[in-house]
Amino acid sequence: MTDVLEHPLDHPEHGHGHGQGHDEHHGPSGLLKWMTTTDHKIIGLSYTVTSVIMLVIGGLFAEIIRAQLATPNGSLVSLSQYNELFTMHGSVMIYLFAGPFAFGGLANIIVPIQIGAPDMAFPRLNALSYWLYLTGSITMLAGFFTAGGAANFGWVAYAPLSNSINTPGAGADLWIGGLLLTGFSAIFTGVNLCATIFYLRAPGMTMFRMPIFTWNMLVTGILILLAFPVLTAGLIMLYCDRHFGTHIYSVAGGGVPVLWQHIFWFWGHPEVYILALPFFGMVTEIIAVFSRKPVFGYKGMIFATLSIAALSLGVWAHHMFTTGVVLLPFFSIMSLLIAVPTGIKIFNWIGTMWRGEVWFSTAMLMAIGFLVTFLIGGLTGIYLASPPLDFFTHDTYFVVAHFHSVVMALVLGGMGGLYYWGPKVTGYLLNERIGKAQFWFLFIGTQVFTLPQYLLGLNGMPRRIAVYPHDPQWKMLNDWSSIGAAMVGVSTLLFVVNVAVSWKKYPAGDNPWDAQTLEWFTTSPPPHHNFYRLPQIRSERPTWDYNHPEHKSLAHGDHAVAAPAEKVPAP
């Protein structure tokens, strides 16, 4: 029998405390339950755990790379092993960690609950997404177990280098195959997110009352649908070039190698925002809750997100300035314009904290760490959008440092998201003391590891080299960078220790943070189909309105009437 879900209010007897067994399903248990589940919370948790494992694997590759670079003539790995390591470090982090962690993991769990939906719109498609993601990850990493080793053409797989003559072997094909699988998984998740948000909102949850995280996930879903099919098509053409004798990307047969770069970056730059927007959303929620204030500039935040999405389709070739065949002024202007909505977001985050009662919990510290680190990464991005500066720094460590500032900011935001939403998913809090230690290791480690790389890049050290000339300054900067990377590694260990130490130790209750949005209205963890009952939704923070009727949110456009200032007697 299909589980026809009726509205919670049809069964008013199921209040809190009552009917806890209402939705107990006597389905399969154990491994079979995991294999057959269509519950968005279990799928999301599988996504989260898998992607954190990928973060650890990708992090291990990074630690080996930094150990190799700690000395000029490092001999920890061979030159070809080094190529495999940096390729798979980038691939694992971008394709298998950052995206799936955000839109497959936390968004999968949180978005339906934030809008009062019983599940994702297409639960079986959602389960398929996870299986494609898991098998895609296994496929990509299986390259290490083949005779020729894993893919070694860099995570961007530029055309003449990735053909069958320059990169023979199964590793590269496994890389392509893994990406096909994870690409389809992302597309299905994008469809699911858009359909859920358009069709399964609770009554009264209008579009302009959705939490910012849900808004950002909607825009992410649209961007996934715009960008990922392009990559999948490009990969199929690359496979045809390698095996079926087509000449789409080779000059010899009349093809155009730069076409690969166009296709790859037409996916690749929207992908940057697909990675970043979910974390922007997490940070917005965290900052609002822990400043005890509504989000400052709610609509401005949404329009900033939408304009980032709109502009993101017109900036791809700023990765290709040095190819000499792209329209420099167009891409430079469009890339610089992206700084405007991003600046609005930074301004609004500070505005949300301004005169709030800031509670420096671990999640809030991570969010503030995100702000600082993302600002460094974002500002150096503005330099790189200028062609003359890009010609000077292209393919140097300056670029490496720029995007590591950005993605390490995302790691900080994502860790904040885990500390903030973890209690909702598991029902248990994490240890705050270890959490704060983790924050300081992660935050300081990130700066120690990226800031020297900016200087290295300006001094001319190219990226993707395993050995470098004896130069005391380069050696010192590389050493600092390696120390920072080790600190980031320690912070990840602290997170694992924290999960082990606080395992089922600190019960969270339904709403440990006195939060604002709908997911904190239900139990922790939420029941099957999420809600026993729903509050009236009259603003973008229904849970807050319910818990604090004396401080209800004002409708947009209404302003609080300031109490008349006390007359200060003249001296």
Place this chain on the structure above:
Amino acid sequence: MKVEAKMLLGLGLFFGIMCAVYWNWSLENAGGVMMFAGMLLCFLPGSYYYFWSRRMKARPEDDPNATQASGAGVVGSFPGTSIWPFTLGMGAFLVVLALVFGIWFLVPGLGLVAWAMLGGTAEGRRGGKV
């Protein structure tokens, strides 16, 4: 539905303008075609939502004054558990491995895919296990 329609049509319009400027200025076809397709991808669902938003009254989730009771009734049908996504995923895995290790992987791969298609469709008609 109005906000959804306006958002998608607005994005499509922006992509259209950007595409026209870029294509005429750069005369580079790959990016022009991809931006044009991006515009169409926004117009397609956007015009669908626009069409319906003019022909139906506001849904409870579009009504700022809706009470929870207005959403009463059947929300949708959600399968409880299903093995077919797993079967389909493993089938797709084997099909992709056929690209790398040999064409014979297609036999079990396509077999699983076909089995999952039949099973999933039958389950959809019958209703999944709860």
